[in-house]
Amino acid sequence: MKLFISFFCGLFFGVGLYIAQMTNPAKVINFLDVAGNWDPSLMLVMGSGLSVFAFGFFFVVNKKTQPVFSKQFFIPEHKLIDKNLVIGAALFGAGWGLTGICPGPAIVNVLTFEPKIFVFIGMMLMGMFAAQKVLKAKL
Amino acid sequence: MTEFTPLSALLGGALLGFSSLLFLLLTGHIAGISSIVSGSFKALNTNPQWRWSFLLGLILSPLVLTLFDYHNESSIDISWPVIIVGGFLVGFGTCLGSGCTSGHGICGIGRLSPRSILSTCIFMLVAVIVVFVSRHFIVI
Numbered sequence: 707m708k709l710f711i712s713f714f715c716g717l718f719f720g721v722g723l724y725i726a727q728m729t730n731p732a733k734v735i736n737f738l739d740v741a742g743n744w745d746p747s748l749m750l751v752m753g754s755g756l757s758v759f760a761f762g763f764f765f766v767v768n769k770k771t772q773p774v775f776s777k778q779f780f781i782p783e784h785k786l787i788d789k790n791l792v793i794g795a796a797l798f799g800a801g802w803g804l805t806g807i808c809p810g811p812a813i814v815n816v817l818t819f820e821p822k823i824f825v826f827i828g829m830m831l832m833g834m835f836a837a838q839k840v841l842k843a844k845l
Numbered sequence: 846m847t848e849f850t851p852l853s854a855l856l857g858g859a860l861l862g863f864s865s866l867l868f869l870l871l872t873g874h875i876a877g878i879s880s881i882v883s884g885s886f887k888a889l890n891t892n893p894q895w896r897w898s899f900l901l902g903l904i905l906s907p908l909v910l911t912l913f914d915y916h917n918e919s920s921i922d923i924s925w926p927v928i929i930v931g932g933f934l935v936g937f938g939t940c941l942g943s944g945c946t947s948g949h950g951i952c953g954i955g956r957l958s959p960r961s962i963l964s965t966c967i968f969m970l971v972a973v974i975v976v977f978v979s980r981h982f983i984v985i
Contacts, residue, residue, distance in 0.1 A: 711871050712895040716902020718864035719876060719947075721909050726857025728946075730919040733847045738976040745847045751858035752950050758862025759955030766870060773873035780874050781956070782943070791964055794942020795949075799968030801934025803975030804927050808946050809939060810878040813903045815919075822921050826932040833936025834883040840941065 707775050720814045726751040729814050731806030738803055790841070801833075865952050868899075877948020878903070879939030938968075 727733040728751060737748035773779055802808050807815075807826055815823045865876035872895065885896040910916070923931070939945040942964055944953060949968075953961020 708872055708895050709898040712868070712874075712898035713902040715864050715868040715871075715876065716899035717906050717909060718867070718902075719861060719878075719899075720903040720906020722857050722860030722864055723903075724857070724907060724910050724917065725853050725860060725915075727847075727850065727853065727917055728857070730847070730917060732920045732922060735976055735980075736847045738972050739980055740973055741977055741981055743846050745849055747847070747850050747854040750851055750854035751861070752946070754855045754858030755862040755865075755951040756955040758859050759866050759951050760957070762862075762866035762870070763955055767866070770870070773869070774871045776871075776873040778873055779869070781869075782875070782958075782960075785958075785960065787960055787963055790941050791943065791960055792967060794938045794940070795964040795967035796938070796971050797934050798938030798942055798945060799971030800975050801931040801936075801938055802946075802968065803972035804934070804979065805923050805931035807921075807931070808878075808935060809882055810903065810945070810947050812935075813878065813882070813900060814906055816904045817907050818919075820921065822923065822925070822928050825925070826928050826935075829929050829932030830936035831882070831886070833933040833938070834879070834940040835886070835936075836933075837937045837940035838883065838887065 711775060719810070722755075723810050723814050728808075729811040731811075734802075734806035734808075734811075738806070790844075794837070861947070861951055862955070865947065865955075869952070875948060875952045877944050877952060879936075879945040880943065880948055883936075883940050942968075 723729050728748065733745065734748060736743055736745035805826065809830065812823060812827050812830065868874060868876045874895070881896045881899055885893050885900065944961065944964060949961040949964040954965060
């Protein structure tokens with residue numbers, strides 16, 4: 707059941723990304739290009755996204771002791787603001803600013819068979835692998 | 846040059862929020878794409894199958910749009926070296942920083958998580974600066 711639900715949520719999420727045009731790197735970069743032909747569309751994407759989520763989270767999820775098809779919630783508990791968070795965010799921001807592509811849109815673009823997408827994903831996986839090594843080493 | 850598209854932005858965003866919410870409510874998991882991707886490969890991970898299912902859903906989602914004859918323009922005007930470096934940075938940064946635009950931006954801020962609010966501010970600011978420099982100073 708969980709696999710079925712995960713698939714459909716992934717499908718929905720991908721549709722959302724596509725309609726929002728986050729899957730178009732040019733759109734993302736024009737949102738980030740505040741000094742140029744600024745396209746504020748993505749601001750509305752994130753705004754409506756987090757608003758819908760927040761509403762549901764505080765009025766529904768927070769009132770439940772467990773999810774519908776799982777024994778527990780897997781919500782991150784640690785509240786510490788540490789170096790990894792800050793440096794990680796900065797590095798991600800740099801990569802995102804350079805390409806206009808973040809993980810979700812990259813995956814949704816797989817069926818375009820665009821070579822640059824495949825290379826992006828390959829490098830992204832390498833980056834994740836490297837970060838996991840760094841995180842393990844620090845422990 | 847892209848046009849301001851408020852309606853599709855609001856709708857797309859709402860879908861993102863709603864699907865993330867549904868996912869959390871039904872499975873207990875946060876729809877943070879970078880974590881779902883990196884978790885799919887982590888050797889220590891005991892239960893990666895739901896992640897692969899979710900990712901399969903993401904991969905196949907354009908087919909849903911095709912069914913409804915909904916098409917968007919898309920262009921990647923980025924050079925190969927930048928794709929390579931940028932891709933690595935996105936992977937490394939999201940894993941080190943525990944999240945991306947979906948995990949921190951939507952789910953994290955939606956939960957009023959201080960970590961996510963800070964992370965989102967940082968990656969947004971850095972991204973804006975990088976675009977400013979690469980578009981208006983050096984042309985990459």
